[in-house]
Amino acid sequence: MFVVFCTVPKGKGKEIAEKLLDEGLCACINISQVISIFRWKGKIEEENEELLIIKTAEKNYKKLEKRIKTIHPYELPEIIAFKIEKGFKKYIDWVEK
Secondary structure (H helix, E strand, O other): OEEEEEEEEOOOHHHHHHHHHHOOOOOEEEEEEEEEEEEEOOEEEEEEEEEEEEEEOHHHHHHHHHHHHHHOOOOOOOOEEEEOOOOOHHHHHHHHO
16 A cells, blocks of 8 residues: 655645545545745745655555646646555555555
């Protein structure tokens, strides 16, 4: 099981989440409001964004990443995956199915 973090513009999280879920690329997505401060093209930027916390099966990760890149509006989207080592087995089994 992987947990994937992906920031998106404010107001786009639900749309992107629904596409990923409809296409069977993940089991669950949480959407949280965040303020991102980052350096981009030599300047410090600040944006109100939404953080997608995506739970997916390991077998789906490559397809998920590819799909995010095709529907994401940013030139360089944040796509960071964490492999889950431990957790509630029934939940992990559900995500993997």
